[in-house]
Amino acid sequence: MVSFVTEKKQNLNLLSRIASGDGHGENSSYFDGWKAYEENPFHPIDRPDGVIQMGLAENQLCGDVMRKWVLKHPEASICTEQGLNGFSDIAIFQDYHGLPEFRQAVAKFMEKTRNNRVKFDPDRIVMSGGATGAHETVAFCLANPGDGFLVPTPYYPGFDRDLRWRTGVNLVPVTCHSSDGFKITVEALEAAYEKARESNIPVKGLLMTNPSNPLGTTLDRECLKSLVKFTNEKKIHLIADEIYAATTFGQSEFISVAEVIEEIEDCNRDLIHIVYSLSKDMGLPGFRVGIVYSYNDRVVQIARKMSSFGLVSSQTQHLIAKMLSDEDFVDEFIRESKLRLAARHAELTTGLDGLGIGWLKAEAGLFLWMDLRNLLKTATFDSETELWRVIIHQVKLNVSPGGSFHCHEPGWFRVCFANMDHKTMETALERIRVFTSQLEEETKPMASTTMMAKKKKKCWQSNLRLSFNDKRRFDDGFFSPHSPVPPSPLVRAQT
Amino acid sequence: MKQLSTKVTSNAHGQDSSYFLGWEEYEKNPYDETKNPNGIIQMGLAENQLCFDLIETWLAKNPDAAGLKKDGQSIFKELALFQDYHGLPEFKKALAEFMEEIRGNRVTFDPSKIVLAAGSTSANETLMFCLAEPGDAFLLPTPYYPGFDRDLKWRTGAEIVPIHCSSSNGFQITESALQQAYQQAQKLDLKVKGILVTNPSNPLGTMLTRRELNLLVDFVSSKNIHLISDEIYSGTVFGFEQFVSVMDVLKDKNLENTEVSKRVHVVYSLSKDLGLPGFRVGAIYSNDEMVVSAATKMSSFGLVSSQTQYLLSALLSDKKFTSTYLDENKKRLKIRQKQLVSGLEAAGVTSLKSNAGLFCWVDMRHLLDTNTFEAELELWKKIVYEVKLNISPGSSCHCTEPGWFRVCFANMSEDTLDLAMKRLKEYVESTDSRRMISKSSHERIKSLRKRTVSNWVFRVSWTDRVPDER
Numbered sequence: 001m002v003s004f005v006t007e008k009k010q011n012l013n014l015l016s017r018i019a020s021g022d023g024h025g026e027n028s029s030y031f032d033g034w035k036a037y038e039e040n041p042f043h044p045i046d047r048p049d050g051v052i053q054m055g056l057a058e059n060q061l062c063g064d065v066m067r068k069w070v071l072k073h074p075e076a077s078i079c080t081e082q083g084l085n086g087f088s089d090i091a092i093f094q095d096y097h098g099l100p101e102f103r104q105a106v107a108k109f110m111e112k113t114r115n116n117r118v119k120f121d122p123d124r125i126v127m128s129g130g131a132t133g134a135h136e137t138v139a140f141c142l143a144n145p146g147d148g149f150l151v152p153t154p155y156y157p158g159f160d161r162d163l164r165w166r167t168g169v170n171l172v173p174v175t176c177h178s179s180d181g182f183k184i185t186v187e188a189l190e191a192a193y194e195k196a197r198e199s200n201i202p203v204k205g206l207l208m209t210n211p212s213n214p215l216g217t218t219l220d221r222e223c224l225k226s227l228v229k230f231t232n233e234k235k236i237h238l239i240a241d242e243i244y245a246a247t248t249f250g251q252s253e254f255i256s257v258a259e260v261i262e263e264i265e266d267c268n269r270d271l272i273h274i275v276y277s278l279s280k281d282m283g284l285p286g287f288r289v290g291i292v293y294s295y296n297d298r299v300v301q302i303a304r305k306m307s308s309f310g311l312v313s314s315q316t317q318h319l320i321a322k323m324l325s326d327e328d329f330v331d332e333f334i335r336e337s338k339l340r341l342a343a344r345h346a347e348l349t350t351g352l353d354g355l356g357i358g359w360l361k362a363e364a365g366l367f368l369w370m371d372l373r374n375l376l377k378t379a380t381f382d383s384e385t386e387l388w389r390v391i392i393h394q395v396k397l398n399v400s401p402g403g404s405f406h407c408h409e410p411g412w413f414r415v416c417f418a419n420m421d422h423k424t425m426e427t428a429l430e431r432i433r434v435f436t437s438q439l440e441e442e443t444k445p446m447a448s449t450t451m452m453a454k455k456k457k458k459c460w461q462s463n464l465r466l467s468f469n470d471k472r473r474f475d476d477g478f479f480s481p482h483s484p485v486p487p488s489p490l491v492r493a494q495t
Numbered sequence: 496m497k498q499l500s501t502k503v504t505s506n507a508h509g510q511d512s513s514y515f516l517g518w519e520e521y522e523k524n525p526y527d528e529t530k531n532p533n534g535i536i537q538m539g540l541a542e543n544q545l546c547f548d549l550i551e552t553w554l555a556k557n558p559d560a561a562g563l564k565k566d567g568q569s570i571f572k573e574l575a576l577f578q579d580y581h582g583l584p585e586f587k588k589a590l591a592e593f594m595e596e597i598r599g600n601r602v603t604f605d606p607s608k609i610v611l612a613a614g615s616t617s618a619n620e621t622l623m624f625c626l627a628e629p630g631d632a633f634l635l636p637t638p639y640y641p642g643f644d645r646d647l648k649w650r651t652g653a654e655i656v657p658i659h660c661s662s663s664n665g666f667q668i669t670e671s672a673l674q675q676a677y678q679q680a681q682k683l684d685l686k687v688k689g690i691l692v693t694n695p696s697n698p699l700g701t702m703l704t705r706r707e708l709n710l711l712v713d714f715v716s717s718k719n720i721h722l723i724s725d726e727i728y729s730g731t732v733f734g735f736e737q738f739v740s741v742m743d744v745l746k747d748k749n750l751e752n753t754e755v756s757k758r759v760h761v762v763y764s765l766s767k768d769l770g771l772p773g774f775r776v777g778a779i780y781s782n783d784e785m786v787v788s789a790a791t792k793m794s795s796f797g798l799v800s801s802q803t804q805y806l807l808s809a810l811l812s813d814k815k816f817t818s819t820y821l822d823e824n825k826k827r828l829k830i831r832q833k834q835l836v837s838g839l840e841a842a843g844v845t846s847l848k849s850n851a852g853l854f855c856w857v858d859m860r861h862l863l864d865t866n867t868f869e870a871e872l873e874l875w876k877k878i879v880y881e882v883k884l885n886i887s888p889g890s891s892c893h894c895t896e897p898g899w900f901r902v903c904f905a906n907m908s909e910d911t912l913d914l915a916m917k918r919l920k921e922y923v924e925s926t927d928s929r930r931m932i933s934k935s936s937h938e939r940i941k942s943l944r945k946r947t948v949s950n951w952v953f954r955v956s957w958t959d960r961v962p963d964e965r
Contacts, residue, residue: 014721015626016626019625019789058576088547093773133795136796142498147500271498286578288613313775313802316802
């Protein structure tokens with residue numbers, strides 16, 4: 001036993017700190033939900049009592065539209081009879097500039113998803129291994145180990161790994177609150193900036209995700225301008241993660257930072273960078289198409305050299321170039337995707353409304369920011385984790401607790417809806433209905449009024465007693481690895 | 496610019512080296528048989544373009560794989576969504592078996608110990624992140640692939656300390672050179688974390704002998720450090736000798752499943768053997784589960800496209816195809832290499848006797864004005880701009896002796912190679928005649944012949960002196 005321990009210790013010394021530490025973030029209990037799902041995945045026929053995956057932000061609603069196009073265009077593949085002529089040229093193509101037609105098609109697509117209100121230069125398009133690779137590359141380009149990026153909370157948990165793990169960069173949260181709809185205020189930015197300075201962390205930039213993950217909200221023009229002005233004044237970078245650009249539906253409109261910088265006089269564009277990907281908008285996460293788009297020539301140059309570490313497969317570049325050059329297809333796809341996202345979103349929200357469960361008003365993204373604060377025993381993250389475990393193990397839905405997104409307030413959960421079919425959504429809603437109806441009612445004053453969509457409110461007991469038998473022992477004092485999820489940034493009531 | 500990281504502002508990406516400048520010149524004026532017959536012929540690109548027809552024939556016969564279908568049904572959607580960093584299981588299985596086949600099925604590879612990466616570029620960098628802290632060092636025998644300066648050092652902060660190898664013994668790794676490099680690292684206050692070798696070697700085109708492999712394994716064992724064996728050219732061995740992998744040596748020394756074996760890692764890729772650099776398929780193979788675990792997570796930064804994994808899993812699972820391919824690949828490489836060597840000889844130029852790789856390590860020391868790297872660069876410029884051949888100067892590969900050049904042969908047609916050799920011959924002859932005017936002609940020919948003969952004598956006698964211990 002002793003020798004095994006010594007052996008392991010010796011082994012640990014042989015690996016770098018990066019490899020032997022926890023920087024990958026995967027020891028967080030956020031993954032317990034995934035593990036529960038993997039051990040018992042829902043299937044309508046084979047496993048009707050399995051865990052329904054609502055923690056995966058994937059866009060699976062338009063797979064048929066995509067498949068139809070692929071079958072109709074065998075020449076888009078370099079392997080079919082129609083495309084074989086191009087096989088050898090593509091197979092040897094490893095130029096990190098990428099296929100010109102690929103860059104042109106991606107630039108065009110980025111323009112379309114911003115309603116053609118801005119132009120993108122194909123020569124500024126740099127490939128990366130998905131948005132994951134893009135973020136890491138940007139961090140390597142803009143910051144040295146020990147530097148920091150400001151990130152409004154709640155934010156995508158993967159940033160902890162992507163921006164920090166191998167780069168040594170710090171993330172400094174910009175706390176946003178549900179009381180003002182999780183708005184990113186200049187006060188919050190200044191406070192975070194100051195906090196970083198006090199901690200001797202040189203702030204190098206601000207990273208924001210717009211449309212927001214996990215909130216599903218989009219930033220309005222005024223807010224975007226204020227972010228550009230703030231970062232320009234502080235002479236720090238602004239990184240806009242716009243990977244959900246085409247997932248807006250309903251009334252909301254996506255405004256890109258690319259548009260806003262055109263409207264600001266004397267904007268220092270050397271500080272503006274966009275991270276993009278086809279994983280969410282097109283539903284192609286497996287193809288690993290990430291993009292770094294920078295207005296800074298030097299960053300473009302160096303990021304391109306770094307892209308050697310994560311180029312897009314030329315086979316994929318070729319397919320994407322053909323696909324995105326078909327403007328009719330692209331228009332149809334975007335249109336259809338928005339319609340289906342709107343419908344699925346409405347299905348979920350209608351269901352939740354009927355059960356008196358609150359959610360943040362938002363019209364983008366592949367998920368909903370659900371408000372279960374009034375189901376917490378106490379307004380603590382311990383309670384949130386407890387509730388979360390109940391949802392996973394009893395209700396059998398893998399949702400993501402706000403704590404994992406570094407939310408400032410406990411009780412919020414991200415619920416994905418675009419990765420399942422209608423029947424599965426129905427099943428999920430039914431399970432929630434059963435769960436809520438099993439909870440005993442008691443009068444309880446509402447914690448606070450927030451700007452929310454209209455909903456049927458029920459009063460919940462402050463000391464929530466779960467009526468079903470739960471023999472499982474919850475971890476005491478276990479803090480969700482996902483830091484609290486901050487309130488949604490911009491929530492505006494429709495009424 | 497203070498607003499950017501030091502990684503951006505420094506030149507550590509290594510792209511200002513002459514290795515890359517030759518590329519730039521080529522790109523400005525690339526040879527094309529019909530459109531630009533006087534352009535620069537690219538001989539600096541280690542690509543395998545000899546066997547595409549075999550793959551294309553396979554694709555034509557396998558419409559399912561080609562069309563991203565399974566049993567006639569499109570699985571496009573499933574592939575589009577597949578982003579599991581563990582990789583497609585059938586792909587890793589096929590890859591493991593392919594690696595075994597290349598090694599004559601003498602060793603086994605466990606698919607669960609394979610980590611996929613975006614090319615060996617990414618695989619090597621990932622291993623560095625896993626094994627070295629910033630400031631730690633890896634020892635590399637010279638000459639080595641110029642890209643290592645970027646891949647191993649740039650973003651990781653690791654250092655490379657060279658193990659100096661010389662032409663006096665065919666650039667083999669000796670124990671004294673190894674010890675010297677280790678001590679040098681200590682003098683520089685660098686902690687040595689491991690050794691990285693490329694086997695078969697780039698740029699030498701030779702395989703490590705069993706003696707060298709044993710030496711390396713013993714050394715890393717005694718020093719408690721890692722050994723990374725970059726074996727991306729393992730399928731390009733065309734000589735009659737078999738390829739001996741570091742895995743063979745571990746097995747023969749009964750070191751499998753020991754602590755030492757956990758510190759030996761293999762890097763592989765399909766860019767050279769299969770000629771598919773555009774598809775970005777790299778792999779790390781490690782017996783250390785912590786390395787596998789950490790590297791797998793890191794692979795998120797550069798996963799292999801799922802459509803590529805699917806295609807290649809079908810291709811590599813077809814054993815009839817893989818055995819035919821490996822055979823034919825060797826045959827064609829051998830013929831093309833021979834063509835280059837004869838062409839060089841006709842120009843009075845010799846090269847290191849090679850039995851693998853997509854290039855030859857060519858000796859042009861006799862063409863230097865002086866035995867210096869300045870002279871090498873002068874000669875190189877003449878070859879790029881006057882002879883219009885982009886070859887890679889030894890200095891870009893950190894060779895300690897000026898006058899050696901890496902010349903690739905597998906990325907062009909027979910005719911183009913012919914033309915390249917013709918150009919070289921013309922240049923050498925014109926240089927010779929110019930020299931004969933300035934020097935005594937008799938002396939010149941004598942000294943030229945002597946050097947050429949002695950090289951021949953050296954190479955022939957060297958292979959006798961260092962028999963393979965297999």
